[in-house]
Amino acid sequence: MNLILLAPDDIEHDQLACVRDPRRLRHLKEVHRARVGDSMTLGIAGGSIGRGELLALDEHEARFALGAMDTLPPPPLPVHLVLALPRPRMLARSLEHATALGVKAITLLHSQRVEKSYWQSPELAPDKIQTHLVLGLEQARDTVMPTVSLAKGFRPFVEDRLPELLEARRGLLAHPEMAQACPRGLEEPVALLVGPEGGFIPFEVERLIEAGCEGIHLGPRILRVETAVTALLARLF
Amino acid sequence: MNLILLAPDDIEHDQLACVRDPRRLRHLKEVHRARVGDSMTLGIAGGSIGRGELLALDEHEARFALGAMDTLPPPPLPVHLVLALPRPRMLARSLEHATALGVKAITLLHSQRVEKSYWQSPELAPDKIQTHLVLGLEQARDTVMPTVSLAKGFRPFVEDRLPELLEARRGLLAHPEMAQACPRGLEEPVALLVGPEGGFIPFEVERLIEAGCEGIHLGPRILRVETAVTALLARLF
Missing domain, CATH: 3.40.1280.10 (SPOUT methyltransferase, trefoil knot domain)
Known part of the structure; x- marks a missing residue:
C-alpha cells in the first residue's frame, strides 16, 4: 500500500479523511507501523494525489488531515x-x-x-x-x-x-x-x-x-x- | 509442466526414462490426464529436448520410450x-x-x-x-x-x-x-x-x-x- 486510496465515503470534508475498513487499518498498523504525526501518501479515487498527516489511529478508524492534493496520477497505458x-x-x-x-x-x-x-x-x-x-x-x-x-x-x-x-x-x-x-x-x-x-x-x-x-x-x-x-x-x- | 525434465536418475538407458516422484506423477494424471500411448515433450536436464511415448503409468511410476532428443533448449538471456x-x-x-x-x-x-x-x-x-x-x-x-x-x-x-x-x-x-x-x-x-x-x-x-x-x-x-x-x-x- 504505497498510497491510501480514498473513496468518496472516506472523505469527511476537503481537509479530513477517515479510513475505517479492517484491511487498511491492519495494513497501517502492521506493515506501515503508522504513528500519529506520520505523513503518508493519499489519493482521491479517480483524482489527484497528495500527502496527509495521521491525526488519530485506533481499532475503528484512522483520521488524516489532508494537505494539498495537487499531484496527478501516473499516466495510463494506451x-x-x-x-x-x-x-x-x-x-x-x-x-x-x-x-x-x-x-x-x-x-x-x-x-x-x-x-x-x-x-x-x-x-x-x-x-x-x-x-x-x-x-x-x-x-x-x-x-x-x-x-x-x-x-x-x-x-x-x-x-x-x-x-x-x-x-x-x-x-x-x-x-x-x-x-x-x-x-x-x-x-x-x-x-x-x-x-x-x-x-x-x-x-x-x-x-x-x-x-x-x-x-x-x-x-x-x-x-x-x-x-x-x-x-x-x-x-x- | 510443458516439459518433463529428466534428471540423470530418471533415465534408465538412452531409450527409456522413468518418473517416480509424487509431484510429477500427480501432475501427469490430474493436469495432463495422460494415457498410455500419449506423446509428450521431455528434456534431459542440462541437455536437449524431444518427444517420448508414455508406455505405462501407475501409482509408482511413469515409463517413457524416448524418441530422438534432438532439439536444443531455448536460448538463455545474457x-x-x-x-x-x-x-x-x-x-x-x-x-x-x-x-x-x-x-x-x-x-x-x-x-x-x-x-x-x-x-x-x-x-x-x-x-x-x-x-x-x-x-x-x-x-x-x-x-x-x-x-x-x-x-x-x-x-x-x-x-x-x-x-x-x-x-x-x-x-x-x-x-x-x-x-x-x-x-x-x-x-x-x-x-x-x-x-x-x-x-x-x-x-x-x-x-x-x-x-x-x-x-x-x-x-x-x-x-x-x-x-x-x-x-x-x-x-x-
Whole structure:
C-alpha cells in the first residue's frame, strides 16, 4: 500500500479523511507501523494525489488531515487488454499486475480452452475484482480504477465488440509461433489479446487475424499468463 | 509442466526414462490426464529436448520410450540477476518468473531494507530453491538450470564480487527516480540489480553507481519485485 486510496465515503470534508475498513487499518498498523504525526501518501479515487498527516489511529478508524492534493496520477497505458479468462488465482494476480502497470480497460474473454467452471468462480464477483484492482492501484500509487468487462462468448465478442475496439486501436494477438516479434516502445493505442493456458485454438486465431489483429510472439518460451501479460506490456510500451 | 525434465536418475538407458516422484506423477494424471500411448515433450536436464511415448503409468511410476532428443533448449538471456532478497513468497514467484524468462545466474543480495529474518527462511534451503527453478524450466520448456548464489553482506558483495561481474557485463541498477529510462532490446551481457521493497537506501545506490552501475528506471509506478523483475527483463532483452 504505497498510497491510501480514498473513496468518496472516506472523505469527511476537503481537509479530513477517515479510513475505517479492517484491511487498511491492519495494513497501517502492521506493515506501515503508522504513528500519529506520520505523513503518508493519499489519493482521491479517480483524482489527484497528495500527502496527509495521521491525526488519530485506533481499532475503528484512522483520521488524516489532508494537505494539498495537487499531484496527478501516473499516466495510463494506451491499451485495452483482452484476456482469455484465466483460472481464478491467476486471474487475481493478472488483474493486480495489469492494474499496477497502468492498464485501464480489461475484457475477460471466453475461448475454447477456458474451462467453463471458471465463469462460475466467486473471484468474478464485482467486489472481488474491485479488491484486486484496488491492490494494484495502491501498489503503483495510482487513483484511476480500470474498467473490467466480461465477454462470455467468443463469437459475439469477435463479431460485435472487436470491430469497434479496432476502430481506433492497433490489434495485437499474442500467440506462440506467430511470425512477428512483439514490437517495442509503441505510443499508439493498442488492443492486446492474450489467450488462455494452452493458447487460443487455430480456429480462434484465424478469426482474430481476419478481424484485423496482427499476430505477435514473445519468443520460444511458454510463459504463464501472468508472466506473459507483464512481459508483453513492458515490451510494448 | 510443458516439459518433463529428466534428471540423470530418471533415465534408465538412452531409450527409456522413468518418473517416480509424487509431484510429477500427480501432475501427469490430474493436469495432463495422460494415457498410455500419449506423446509428450521431455528434456534431459542440462541437455536437449524431444518427444517420448508414455508406455505405462501407475501409482509408482511413469515409463517413457524416448524418441530422438534432438532439439536444443531455448536460448538463455545474457543477464546475471542480482536481486535483494525478497520476502519468502515473493522469492518463490520471482525465481519461477526469472527462470521461465531464461535467466541463468541469480545472486540474492542483502541490503539495508531486507529483513534479517528472510535469511532464515526455509525457502532458502537448496532443495526449495531447486523446486522453484524446476517449475520455471518446466513452464518454459527449458532444461538448463540457473545457478543461485547468496550474498549475505552488501559491502563484501560490492567490494569483492561486483567488480568481477562488471568486467564483462554492463551494470544496470533498477531504482526509482534514476535519470535514464530502462533501455530496450539489448544484446550485450548485463548485470541487472534490483532492490528490495522500499528500494536500496541512498548509501547503497551511491556505492553501486560508484562501482560502475548505471541507474535506470521503469517510470513513475512503484511495482512489486516480481512484477518489476519480469518487466525489466522483458524490456531489456
